[in-house]
Structure formats: C-alpha cells, structure tokens
Amino acid sequence: MxxxxxxxxxxxxxxxxxxxxxxxxxxxxxxxxxxxxxxxxxxxxTPQALIEAASAAMRAGRTGYSNGRGEPKTVAALAQRYSARRGRPVGADQVICLPGTQTALYGIFRTLVQAGDEVIVGDPMYATYEGLIAQTGATMVPVRLRPEDGFRLRAEDVAAAVTPRTRVLFLNTPHNPSGAVLRPSDIAALGEVARAHDLWIVSDEVYEELVFPGVTFASPMDQPDLADRTVIACSISKSHAAPGFRSGWVIGPTEFARRLLPLSETMLFGSQPFLADMMALAVSEPSPxxxxxxxxxxxxxxxxxxxxxxxxxxxxxxxxxxxxxxxxxxxxxxxxxxxxxxxxxxxxxxxxxxxxxxxxxxxxxxxxxxxxxxxxxxxxxxxxxxxxxxxxxxx
Structure with a gap:
C-alpha cells in the first residue's frame, strides 16, 4: 500500500x-x-483561578462548537495584550487561536512555505523544529549558534546562509535549549537581513515571561519596521504552568491571518470554548x-x-x-x-x-x-x- x-x-x-x-x-x-x-x-x-475559570465555563454550558479564529472574548484579550505591549494597535483580525505553540507553528509554516523553499533556523534548536519544517516539504537550513556568542543568532551568519530559495528566518527567543535571549540590537540586525531578502520572520516566544531577573525580553514584533513580515507563536503552557490545556495563539499581519484561517478551520474548526475562557483570563493579567x-x-x-x-x-x-x-x-x-x-x-x-x-x-x-x-x-x-x-x- x-x-x-x-x-x-x-x-x-x-x-x-x-x-x-x-x-x-x-x-x-x-x-x-x-x-x-x-x-x-x-x-x-496550574493556578487555581484558571482551573476555576475553565470549570465554571463548563458548568455554564460552554461546551459547544467554536470557530477557526478563536472565541471573540479570547481574541479580543490577545489583541489588547499585544497592543499594550507593542505600543501600537494589534487588531482582532491579526489573531488566530490554536492548541499550543506546536500547533501554532505547524499552521504558520503550512501557510508560509512549501516544497522548494528554505527556512533558516539556529542550530541547536528545539527538537520539533526539524519536523515542523519537513512536514511542508521545505528544506531546513541550520545556522550554527556558538557558545562564544552566547548562542545568540548572528546576522552575518544568516546573511551567508540566504539563497534565492530562502523564505523564512525562524527565531526562538528566549531560546530552547540554550536559554539565550536576543537583544533589540540582534533583532534589528537580523531584521535588516530579512528586509534585504524579503524574508518572513517567524518567532517562537513561548518563554517570553520566563526571563531571568535582570534580563529583558525583546521581540521582532516590537519593531514597527518589521511588523509587516513578523509572525509570532506563543501559549500559556510555560508562563501559566498549563501545558496540558494546549492553549496557544498566532499573531501576524492581517493578510497572513486571513490566509491561515481556512487552514485552521480545516484542521480543527475551533478550540474548546471553556478553555478559551480560561485563556482569556490568563492573557488579560500578568501570570501569577x-x-x-x-x-x-x-x-x-x-x-x-x-x-x-x-x-x-x-x-x-x-x-x-x-x-x-x-x-x-x-x-x-x-x-x-x-x-x-x-x-x-x-x-x-x-x-x-x-x-x-x-x-x-x-x-x-x-x-x-x-x-x-x-x-x-x-x-x-x-x-x-x-x-x-x-x-x-x-x-
């Protein structure tokens, strides 16, 4: 067969x-x-308040079908969260809710690349990244992250790896496995390479809230001149000690989200409303x-x-x-x-x-x-x- x-x-x-x-x-x-x-x-x-939110939603009958974008309350909460953090409006039409960062990244790469394309990613990398890229038929192009550089991706190394087939620069900050955090200057330099070669920037930011004391998180989404080519994936798995709830999201340009939406609808046609209510509470407040x-x-x-x-x-x-x-x-x-x-x-x-x-x-x-x-x-x-x-x- x-x-x-x-x-x-x-x-x-x-x-x-x-x-x-x-x-x-x-x-x-x-x-x-x-x-x-x-x-x-x-x-x-998992914080008890989130458990209670999910339980209360189930008791209230929030167990029916949802939709491919996400429950309106949750989508609005995410749009507000990123508008406040980035200092500029992020609309509900830029948000897609998906079950965890892994599914979010699957959907992102399914939307952006296909056979014949290349994706640049730092090496070492999280163990699932190779599969996330391979499932599309695209080719992973690893770029060495060096201990002497603190395992932070260097723009000159990325530039040397770009070919006419390159479509995406895949970032992970804070980084798994090294725990490295990209600085704004790192992101600006990487962004210059992305602009010069018309690349998407995909950023896995699931550890955003787990930066150590004295360290500041930075995202390509922070920089307005990169916003039209940046897509981020995140979830409450790490920040809110809720990995089993599989509650994540994607934020990107409006056109990107429009193209991802039918894929989301084809895969899942919505997450559980009672989990969406829990996530809405989680992303509306700082993690306890x-x-x-x-x-x-x-x-x-x-x-x-x-x-x-x-x-x-x-x-x-x-x-x-x-x-x-x-x-x-x-x-x-x-x-x-x-x-x-x-x-x-x-x-x-x-x-x-x-x-x-x-x-x-x-x-x-x-x-x-x-x-x-x-x-x-x-x-x-x-x-x-x-x-x-x-x-x-x-x-």
Whole structure:
C-alpha cells in the first residue's frame, strides 16, 4: 500500500528524539528511582483561578462548537495584550487561536512555505523544529549558534546562509535549549537581513515571561519596521504552568491571518470554548506564577554551574531564561547520547542528549531546571560522580 511522502519525511523526527525520556519514564514505572531532568514541565500546578475559570465555563454550558479564529472574548484579550505591549494597535483580525505553540507553528509554516523553499533556523534548536519544517516539504537550513556568542543568532551568519530559495528566518527567543535571549540590537540586525531578502520572520516566544531577573525580553514584533513580515507563536503552557490545556495563539499581519484561517478551520474548526475562557483570563493579567518560576530556575541554573563547571572537564552554559541549562561533556570523549544513556543506567538521572537538538549540540546535554532544589542538588552530585568515574576509567 502507498503512503503520503510526509510520513517518510517525519519518520524519525517525532518521538524518536525523546527515546531517552520515554525510557526513563518506563524505568520509573517499573520502580527505579529516577531524577527526571528531561522535559520542561513547570514546577508548580496550574493556578487555581484558571482551573476555576475553565470549570465554571463548563458548568455554564460552554461546551459547544467554536470557530477557526478563536472565541471573540479570547481574541479580543490577545489583541489588547499585544497592543499594550507593542505600543501600537494589534487588531482582532491579526489573531488566530490554536492548541499550543506546536500547533501554532505547524499552521504558520503550512501557510508560509512549501516544497522548494528554505527556512533558516539556529542550530541547536528545539527538537520539533526539524519536523515542523519537513512536514511542508521545505528544506531546513541550520545556522550554527556558538557558545562564544552566547548562542545568540548572528546576522552575518544568516546573511551567508540566504539563497534565492530562502523564505523564512525562524527565531526562538528566549531560546530552547540554550536559554539565550536576543537583544533589540540582534533583532534589528537580523531584521535588516530579512528586509534585504524579503524574508518572513517567524518567532517562537513561548518563554517570553520566563526571563531571568535582570534580563529583558525583546521581540521582532516590537519593531514597527518589521511588523509587516513578523509572525509570532506563543501559549500559556510555560508562563501559566498549563501545558496540558494546549492553549496557544498566532499573531501576524492581517493578510497572513486571513490566509491561515481556512487552514485552521480545516484542521480543527475551533478550540474548546471553556478553555478559551480560561485563556482569556490568563492573557488579560500578568501570570501569577511566571516570576517565581523564573527566579527558581535562575537559582537552579546557578547551582548546576557551581556544582559541575570544571568537574572532569565539564563546561556549563548559563541560560538567561527558560527552563533548561546546557552542559558540555565533550571532554569525557562520549557523545551526548552515550553519556545520557550511561548516566541514566548508572545513576538514575535522566537528561536529554544534545543530539536531539541538532548537530550544533552534539556532545552536550540539556538539563531541565524544574526539579526542586534538593533533587537538583542530588542530580548534580550524581552527574559529577559519573563524569569523574568516566575520566578515571579513561586515565
């Protein structure tokens, strides 16, 4: 029997990248004590006010069909939020509500590119980005993000990667996995490249509210001269500790949203109204949990840096935002995948191998910052012990 070519393009770009996480969960289910530092689950429950909003909406009968753009109250709340943040009007006709950032990005790329096109993205990158681009038939063009640049994308590197087939510059700020935050000057320089080559800018901003103390978030949508070519994707998954509610959105130019709308209607024809009511409340007010999470994650990143930097040749990259920190384990002579598998088996600590996030992170690990301080401290001890044992064996 025959299958669509998209299934071949995505065959190894889905759950295969999360095999270690799945293995760790299976070990834990079998009774092994595992410290899980793999995925970005918030370290607090969803705020009770949001739970009550969704529950009240269900009790009130908000369980019928919606529409492809989103519930009017939610769309209006998002338009108001971005108008206030960006200092210029953002209309309801620029908003599309979709289930989480992943679906939002799927819809964005389905709207902007197709076979024969190219998308430039920083490497390392979030594990699903390759699949998001591949599903359209377009080609991903990775541009190396360097530790010495703080893993911030450089405009000159992007300019060197542009070809006549390039259609999109894909940004992620704050960045997963590195936690890097683009500065306004970075965005201005990248925007110059985008204007010079008539490129779209797609910006994944799901960690916008999880910048660490002393760091300021910036978006290409902040800059009026980039607004007509910028599309952003975001959700309440991280900022409001609500990943299971799958509540996200897209903001872009009016014509872009008009073209995305039929795709949204074809895929979903609307999200659940009771979840839309919850999201309307969430985006209308500052998150009650984001500030606390950012402070705790910054503190745990510092703990990991103090505990692992220089141990058996390990190097730690300190993030500026988000839920993760990165550790360079190349001095051990192992790949990230080999180290992570050995660490899981020997020490019961689950981390993500850097190879899941692109060639630029080969020989690195990504550690989540979402375990409490005591378990993070114990994970640091076990990782250090494991690295020292590897180097001792090598000697």
């Amino acid at each position: 025959r299958y669509a070519s998209v299934t071949d393009r995505l065959a190894h770009l889905g759950s295969a990248k999360w095999e270690l996480h799945v293995r760790a969960r299976a070990m834990a289910a079998a009774g092994r004590e595992i410290i899980e530092l793999t995925i970005g689950e918030p370290d607090v429950p 949990v984001a500030g606390g999470m950012a402070a705790r994650f910054a503190n745990r990143a510092a703990m990991i840096a103090r505990g692992l930097e220089g141990v058996a040749g390990l190097r730690v990259h300190s993030p500026e935002a988000g839920m993760f920190t990165m550790v360079d384990i190349r001095a051990t002579g192992l790949s990230g995948e080999q180290f992570a598998l050995d660490l899981l088996d020997a020490q019961g600590v689950a981390v993500m191998p850097g190879e899941s996030f692109g060639a630029g992170m080969a020989g690195w690990l990504r550690l989540s910052l979402t375990q409490d301080d005591a378990r993070t401290t114990e994970a640091i001890r076990r990782i250090a012990l494991h690295a020292q044992g590897l180097m001792g064996n090598a000697a």
